[in-house]
Amino acid sequence: MDDQTKPPLRDGPSRRGLFGAFGLAAGALAAPPVAAAPTGSEGHAPVTLSVNGREHRLTLDVRTTLLDALREHMDLTGAKKGCDHGQCGACTVHVDGSRVLSCLTLAISAEGRKVVTIEGLAKDGELHPMQQAFIDHDGFQCGYCTPGQIMSAVACVQEGHAATDDDIREYMSGNLCRCAAYPRIVAAIRQARGQMGAA
Amino acid sequence: MADTFGDPKQLFGKPTPRIDGKAKVTGSARFASDEPVGNPAYAYLVTSRIAKGRVTAIKLDAAKAVPGVLDILTHGNVGGQAKPAKAADGGPNTPTLDSDQVMHDGQIVAVVIADTYEAAREAAGKVAVTYAAETPSATFGSKGVKVASHKSRSGKPFPKKGDAARAYRAAPVKVDARYSTPPQHHNAIELFTSTCEWDGDHLTVYEPTQAMWGSKAAIAAQLGLEPENVRVVGRYIGGAFGGKGANAYTAWVAIAAKRLNRPVKLVVTREQGFTVRSWRAETRQQVRISAGKDGRLTSFFHSGQEVTSRPSQYAVAGVEVTPRMYACPNIDTKVEVVHADRPTPGFMRAPAETPYFFGLESAMDELAWKLNMDPVELRRINDTRDDPVTGLPFSTRSLMQCYDAAAAKFGWSQRSAKPGSMTDADWLIGYGCATATYPANVAPAAARLTLTPDGKAVAAIAGHEMGTGAYTVVAITAAGALGIPVDKVKVLMGDSDLPPLTIGGGSNNAASKAHVVAKAAGEIRKRLAEAAVAANGPFKGLDPATLTLKDGKLLGPSGQTEDLKTAVSRVGSLVEVYAENNPEGLPPEAMANTYKGQTAMLRGGGRKDHSAFSFGAHFVEVRVHRLTREIRVPRVVSAFAGGTIINPLTAYSQYMGGVIWGLSAALFEATDLHQAQARYVNNDLAGYVIPVNADTPSIDVIMVDEPDNTTNPLGIKGIGEIGITGMNAAVANAVYHATGIRVRDLPIRPEKLLAHA
Ligand code: FES
Ligand code: FES
Numbered sequence: 001m002d003d004q005t006k007p008p009l010r011d012g013p014s015r016r017g018l019f020g021a022f023g024l025a026a027g028a029l030a031a032p033p034v035a036a037a038p039t040g041s042e043g044h045a046p047v048t049l050s051v052n053g054r055e056h057r058l059t060l061d062v063r064t065t066l067l068d069a070l071r072e073h074m075d076l077t078g079a080k081k082g083c084d085h086g087q088c089g090a091c092t093v094h095v096d097g098s099r100v101l102s103c104l105t106l107a108i109s110a111e112g113r114k115v116v117t118i119e120g121l122a123k124d125g126e127l128h129p130m131q132q133a134f135i136d137h138d139g140f141q142c143g144y145c146t147p148g149q150i151m152s153a154v155a156c157v158q159e160g161h162a163a164t165d166d167d168i169r170e171y172m173s174g175n176l177c178r179c180a181a182y183p184r185i186v187a188a189i190r191q192a193r194g195q196m197g198a199a
Numbered sequence: 200m201a202d203t204f205g206d207p208k209q210l211f212g213k214p215t216p217r218i219d220g221k222a223k224v225t226g227s228a229r230f231a232s233d234e235p236v237g238n239p240a241y242a243y244l245v246t247s248r249i250a251k252g253r254v255t256a257i258k259l260d261a262a263k264a265v266p267g268v269l270d271i272l273t274h275g276n277v278g279g280q281a282k283p284a285k286a287a288d289g290g291p292n293t294p295t296l297d298s299d300q301v302m303h304d305g306q307i308v309a310v311v312i313a314d315t316y317e318a319a320r321e322a323a324g325k326v327a328v329t330y331a332a333e334t335p336s337a338t339f340g341s342k343g344v345k346v347a348s349h350k351s352r353s354g355k356p357f358p359k360k361g362d363a364a365r366a367y368r369a370a371p372v373k374v375d376a377r378y379s380t381p382p383q384h385h386n387a388i389e390l391f392t393s394t395c396e397w398d399g400d401h402l403t404v405y406e407p408t409q410a411m412w413g414s415k416a417a418i419a420a421q422l423g424l425e426p427e428n429v430r431v432v433g434r435y436i437g438g439a440f441g442g443k444g445a446n447a448y449t450a451w452v453a454i455a456a457k458r459l460n461r462p463v464k465l466v467v468t469r470e471q472g473f474t475v476r477s478w479r480a481e482t483r484q485q486v487r488i489s490a491g492k493d494g495r496l497t498s499f500f501h502s503g504q505e506v507t508s509r510p511s512q513y514a515v516a517g518v519e520v521t522p523r524m525y526a527c528p529n530i531d532t533k534v535e536v537v538h539a540d541r542p543t544p545g546f547m548r549a550p551a552e553t554p555y556f557f558g559l560e561s562a563m564d565e566l567a568w569k570l571n572m573d574p575v576e577l578r579r580i581n582d583t584r585d586d587p588v589t590g591l592p593f594s595t596r597s598l599m600q601c602y603d604a605a606a607a608k609f610g611w612s613q614r615s616a617k618p619g620s621m622t623d624a625d626w627l628i629g630y631g632c633a634t635a636t637y638p639a640n641v642a643p644a645a646a647r648l649t650l651t652p653d654g655k656a657v658a659a660i661a662g663h664e665m666g667t668g669a670y671t672v673v674a675i676t677a678a679g680a681l682g683i684p685v686d687k688v689k690v691l692m693g694d695s696d697l698p699p700l701t702i703g704g705g706s707n708n709a710a711s712k713a714h715v716v717a718k719a720a721g722e723i724r725k726r727l728a729e730a731a732v733a734a735n736g737p738f739k740g741l742d743p744a745t746l747t748l749k750d751g752k753l754l755g756p757s758g759q760t761e762d763l764k765t766a767v768s769r770v771g772s773l774v775e776v777y778a779e780n781n782p783e784g785l786p787p788e789a790m791a792n793t794y795k796g797q798t799a800m801l802r803g804g805g806r807k808d809h810s811a812f813s814f815g816a817h818f819v820e821v822r823v824h825r826l827t828r829e830i831r832v833p834r835v836v837s838a839f840a841g842g843t844i845i846n847p848l849t850a851y852s853q854y855m856g857g858v859i860w861g862l863s864a865a866l867f868e869a870t871d872l873h874q875a876q877a878r879y880v881n882n883d884l885a886g887y888v889i890p891v892n893a894d895t896p897s898i899d900v901i902m903v904d905e906p907d908n909t910t911n912p913l914g915i916k917g918i919g920e921i922g923i924t925g926m927n928a929a930v931a932n933a934v935y936h937a938t939g940i941r942v943r944d945l946p947i948r949p950e951k952l953l954a955h956a
Contacts, residue, residue, distance in 0.1 A: 180890065
């Protein structure tokens with residue numbers, strides 16, 4: 001698939017960029033309906049998703065979001081539902097290397113793309129430096145926003161948006177944490193930033 | 200104490216990374232809606248579009264025609280099958296499907312169940328409900344609300360001493376001011392969820408609840424089941440803050456699962472979460488406070504009005520706490536509830552102290568200005584060793600130590616007193632401070648602790664991990680008491696099949712868990728010691744009380760040691776203890792009531808021979824833009840004395856989270872109400888503003904050392920709630936210092952300062 005034909009997937013979820021986020025939903029919804037005839041029940045379609053390097057063949061209601069596909073159809077419950085509206089960041093995953101709100105992404109629009117979730121971040125049982133940094137700095141409390149925070153944080157560093165504390169704060173502001181671990185999330189990203197760069 | 204509670208303090212005070220940290224950063228921590236169940240059906244709630252009236256008809260044809268719809272529950276087909284749910288105080292609540300009456304906007308009127316979430320959602324939108332609507336009453340001052348005087352939870356009258364009115368009239372310096380705080384919603388990032396699965400007569404409920412045994416009892420009572428046939432599981436809770444106890448919809452999800460003979464999963468939407476669960480009610484308060492010219496208080500009057508639902512008497516009645524802060528000979532207080540057409544409010548982080556300390560600590564600041572006195576000094580002059588309400592001594596009271604530690608770190612002495620006198624280019628700078636407090640509560644609990652010869656332990660208790668670091672608290676306590684490393688302790692929690700612990704509320708759980716786990720470990724030590732002195736070996740004939748567990752060994756008084764393998768194997772293949780701890784000061788039946796899921800807490804303010812509270816002090820810098828009145832908070836320094844700190848790493852997070860909640864209450868949070876429709880209008884995370892990372896300043900938390908062996912044997916006071924208390928007033932006081940504008944109605948938004956610009 002040519003990059004030009006893909007529906008627009010934005011990086012950098014942000015509450016302040018809310019209209020951008022809704023733009024994503026509109027873009028995804030505006031994508032042409034699935035060509036294949038629904039198999040089985042009405043409004044369902046076969047979908048193949050590549051998640052954490054594995055192919056998942058599913059038949060989904062075409063309205064299924066990537067978040068619900070992961071959670072309810074693949075038992076990948078690491079990505080969380082905190083609002084289902086692009087307002088909290090708990091559902092953040094990587095699609096083709098960019099951070100994306102999986103609640104605002106239709107599962108069918110992720111076909112042919114590489115999806116990475118929090119379950120796919122550690123390699124061979126070894127924690128990603130960002131995961132370790134969150135533990136070291138107690139960058140969470142309940143841990144519910146944490147998968148989204150970590151996926152966002154990894155992308156934030158890769159985007160080059162973690163150069164200063166103020167940058168980190170700004171570019172991590174699409175991920176709400178009601179436990180309010182924010183200062184420690186900043187500290188964790190500061191630690192992992194160097195280690196990721198070195199890696 | 201050694202015999203009862205062993206020596207669990209060995210690892211207290213040492214920063215310990217969470218034992219569940221890896222599960223949380225890898226996505227393997229299973230929150231309730233992550234628990235796999237076989238072939239679930241999905242539920243979606245239909246909620247009322249009116250706030251008052253009756254459901255006259257529900258047309259289901261269009262909804263049932265949606266492919267995949269399996270069942271739709273309404274008052275008409277299941278209404279009589281579950282008893283009405285109770286409110287947080289155990290009293291009456293607004294109905295759900297148990298009645299056709301509508302008592303608030305967004306009340307549950309139907310539950311749609313379908314093969315998929317998508318079909319359930321679509322069908323829910325096609326359920327056609329018709330109502331006989333009446334005009335609702337939204338809040339204070341609305342036509343049709345009913346004002347009623349409120350009695351305290353204990354049944355005792357609210358604090359009153361001397362003659363406050365007379366002393367006020369006679370005083371040379373006085374403040375008489377009215378304050379208000381808005382409705383708020385917890386908005387934990389985890390949504391409310393419930394998954395119900397039957398196995399014959401046995402019901403398993405996967406649900407985030409901060410009351411494992413409380414929810415179990417509530418569900419059993421509503422459905423007429425034996426409590427032993429109900430199991431509630433929530434191993435990780437994605438934030439609770441008082442909002443996740445028993446609730447009304449679980450019974451209907453369970454009934455749906457029974458009707459379909461299939462597990463049913465409900466994830467309540469963010470919007471619906473604003474009305475189908477509890478919330479923090481708006482308050483209106485009046486504080487009248489007077490002092491002599493020397494600053495000593497002569498009278499204190501505090502009254503509050505709180506909104507509640509039509510049927511509920513729920514109120515937080517913070518006037519039970521505010522008069523305890525400062526020495527004062529004349530006290531008068533009262534509380535009224537205002538019944539409106541709203542959902543029933545409930546616990547939210549420091550339920551009583553958060554709103555009522557806004558009144559108290561703002562008024563103290565106003566008084567300091569009138570006295571032309573440093574507000575810290577006003578607190579010092581009125582500091583007291585004894586609880587002004589009861590006359591009993593405080594177990595420990597380190598309020599001024601907190602003020603002094605935080606003031607020094609903050610640089611309070613750099614403050615120039617005159618409002619508006621500190622500036623940085625276009626920014627007006629203000630410094631403010633306020634007192635924090637929370638009662639030290641402890642509750643009965645039971646725990647099972649097992650030690651095996653390989654030096655590993657398993658601790659099991661129906662605790663609640665909602666971010667507090669609860670798993671780690673248990674591991675630290677057990678490991679310290681058994682003399683083994685923290686990573687050798689496996690902790691099982693979040694399951695009502697485990698030994699009971701009371702509600703994770705009132706900041707009691709750390710103290711309650713630590714005492715019972717320590718007690719179990721003490722009993723293990725005793726059994727190993729008694730067997731060791733009876734056997735041939737290094738300890739033969741010694742007094743068993745002199746043997747301790749340390750460094751993975753049994754240790755004698757003159758350095759004799761024996762490895763755990765030998766010591767444990769002597770008593771069997773493992774040693775297992777089931778312990779119960781009923782804190783001294785509670786009646787014996789408190790333990791039995793805990794097994795019934797009831798809350799039985801020894802409260803810091805209701806003790807026989809002393810009062811037990813944590814104290815703290817907040818210092819805040821605000822910057823208000825001269826023209827736009829944008830408000831920024833660049834830094835906060837808060838100090839707390841909360842008795843024994845089990846794990847400083849997670850304690851810091853708890854305190855810090857509380858402080859940010861207080862900041863949020865001061866500047867951001869409010870649920871806005873459509874007055875005519877009694878409906879919430881900003882019911883999502885875009886409209887209900889909470890701080891994001893970029894809003895959050897540097898927060899310095901100081902933990903003031905406070906040895907305490909009066910509050911409870913281990914001196915644990917609880918830290919989850921104190922951080923928020925007083926913080927709203929500290930910000931308001933700083934805004935006054937920056938601008939000379941006193942904002943008495945929260946939240947403080949720029950428009951409130953622009954009006955004066
Ligand atoms: S669940 Fe996707 S942003 Fe909140
Ligand atoms: S850790 Fe609880 S919401 Fe962030």
